[in-house]
Amino acid sequence: MPAPIRLRELIRTIRTARTQAEEREMIQKECAAIRSSFREEDNTYRCRNVAKLLYMHMLGYPAHFGQLECLKLIASQKFTDKRIGYLGAMLLLDERQDVHLLMTNCIKNDLNHSTQYVQGLALCTLGCMGSSEMCRDLAGEVEKLLKTSNSYLRKKAALCAVHVIRKVPELMEMFLPATKNLLNEKNHGVLHTSVVLLTEMCERSPDMLAHFRKVRQLSSSQLVPQLVRILKNLIMSGYSPEHDVSGISDPFLQVRILRLLRILGRNDDDSSEAMNDILAQVATNTETSKNVGNAILYETVLTIMDIKSESGLRVLAINILGRFLLNNDKNIRYVALTSLLKTVQTDHNAVQRHRSTIVDCLKDLDVSIKRRAMELSFALVNGNNVRGMMKELLYFLDSCEPEFKADCASGIFLAAEKYAPSKRWHIDTIMRVLTTAGSYVRDDAVPNLIQLITNSVEMHAYTVQRLYKAILGDYSQQPLVQVASWCIGEYGDLLVSGQCEEEEPIQVTEDEVLDILESVLISNMSASVTRGYALTAIMKLSTRFTCTVNRIKKVVSIYGSSIDVELQQRAVEYNALFKKYDHMRPALLERMPVMEKVTTNGPTEIVQTNGETEPAVLETKPPPSGLQPASQANDLLDLLGGSDITPVIPTAPTNKPASAGGELLDLLGDLNLTGSPVSAPAPQIAQPPFLLDGLSSQPLFNDIAAGIPSITAYNKNGLKIDFTFERSNTNPSVTVITIQASNSTELDMTDFVFQAAVPKTFQLQLLSPSSSVIPAFNSGTITQVIKVLNPQKQQLRMRIKLTYNHKGSAMQDLAEVNNFPPQSWQ
């Protein structure tokens, strides 16, 4: 068996592959060779093979079959093997692998190895990817090494301890004693890692934090002064080639110390006091020409802003950030904006001073910088600078990337709402946003805007004119079109009458307005919701326009057969409004009142006080004939108190008035963007199929029936109901009752509904009443026909329910009719 090819050889070979397929072939061949070599348990070349495997793994090929081999390498006595073995473990044996824990024993042994480089490998591996169980098992070893005098090992042990604490926070306590004299080291590696360890402990545990603030360290000084001293030495010390970076000594350590100081000084006056001087010193003396100096300044600023520093220091910090903003280096500008964003709430005035620089950053080419500048700009808008800031932000909205537009638009709306200097300015700003970024505006902005516009009563004419002009040219931006449609629907009359005061009124005819609304309806670009807005707007104009009502009627009726169910339903209902309920149309389509604003974010809740009539939400669609009568019947079943009653099935029209307080369209439902449908009763006659068919062609009356005496079934509160009877000459089981309702009071009774229920053995049919209004002073009656089928010839009993409106209140009464003359049923 020839020796497996060398690692570099393999790399060279693979790199000659010209295609992905060629490479894959080479890899597969080599993997096969490696596999058989593993099977042979070859100790000599295991290391070489695993190394090759790791290379192929980096190229993206699977290498899991090498996992156990890594374990074997780690367990080997040869350093070369261990080196590759631990590398392989870190790449292939993370804690999600089953065999991960098998490493524990090897690592434990190696932590106690005589060669520090072996110990180092073990510490590194444990510190990079040890699982929680492994950490628990080996924490003791780590703690031991934390106390060694070997700085090479000590620094690694410190970071290992950090990892253990991250994985198993409960173990933090056990490392506390060892931290006592960590900072007495001269070795920078140990110092650095010790500071990291202390930082981790303080961040995780308030108790630890308190402990470190107070307790006396080994060399009789507290932690903060000790850190301050170390930092000072770094700054003041001479050139140290080993740690120097562009004239600054060990910037890494300086930054870590500053960060730990931040944690110690936060919310603690004493600690903050102790570090004031050194912070001022670092802030003023650090060289700013290179990135490294700025890195330190940056950390210093963050610390100053986070602790209880005196105001002079804070101003100094903000000014540093201000200088950063002017730096040519975009990285510096970037961190400056990030920091300013964090401090703008607490140090608002100081940040305001740099407003113009921040605004300039809106024009930066870097996307992240632009975003931060935008956020910061919004945070800085106030009553004084709103006009200028909005101008910049609107310009930004115009030219920025699409990913910003939605946030920017929302931000502008919010700021405009808070600080608008005048209503006209506010409307103009909204218009500007809608026209420049109309398609990016969030959906919930539309109802908010509409509410805003409604409330600016004196601006209605101006608003609708501007909106009209805006969509004339382009009606593709949905939110814009929605707002415009709604406004045109509401204020179309102002538009055509040319009443605008704010600017030159335009000449628009009713037809032109309808043209644009119809274009919106037809356009492929219009969303379903938008079409709904347009259709409703057209409908509203039927009460505001004078010459084009027929055109409107036509449009509405066309959409009665639209494929879009939402549109179809609206059109059908509006149609009904024209036909059957024309008398209600003006009231329903009246101008909206000023709306109460409930929330700032969601669609506004509309107060339902439109006109004098009370809108009621009806069933969305006219139910199939069986349904509504059934619900009526259920009510009546109660009347007769038992199951011996058959449901009454009156004809549908008589039901409709009963189901609602009034038959009114809920136009206010328009503003709910889920498109809850506006409903209206659809006239419908439903004939119960079974009853009285036999009678339809037969004369109902005969002479005998004419002789049946009539009765007064009900007489109360001025309402009198008389029953007159007729018997069918063809079907002796049928009795036809004609009721007559009269009103002796001085006021009309409106919305009158008569309902009846009979015992189970009977069947009943109610035909349509003549009207629903009983005029006062007995000046008229409502008549209604009831047909009763009484096949068993039982005594006729009936319970009736009356509902009507009288003197402004709803009246209701139940009564039993027992005085049927025998001739009516025998």
Next chain:
Amino acid sequence: QIHFILLFSRQGKLRLQKWYTTLPDKEKKKIIREIVQIVLSRNQKTSSFVDWKDLKLVYKRYASLYFCCAIEDQDNELLTLEVVHRYVELLDRYFGNVCELDIIFNFEKAYFILDEFIVGGEVQETSKRSPVKAIEDSDMLQETVEEYMNKPAF
């Protein structure tokens, strides 16, 4: 804490991947693809920082190699640039005028050097000399010299 470090070429070929958090293999591959794409599409005029998920990416190009670190929100980006720079300096000190080919043919050394500089996502040694000396000493401990020469030619 650094969450991971990636080295890749201008064509998007991975040269080194060091993960300091545990993730499934599939997830790692996805992340690498995503980040390589983000970084390679950035132009010259942008900053070296990218907001990515809940982390910050700090990247810098040295000749034909991109060095990319993912750090946490509270970490100092400017200092991370210094960390990256220090790593390149260490590689340079070890290999002598380091170039991408060195990293390709001696990837395991690149890992060893990194592991002497950073452990568990934190810097362990701030001296310029120390990490390199440790590697050189370790090299001397190796039993088979033939294939692990100090600075192999290719």
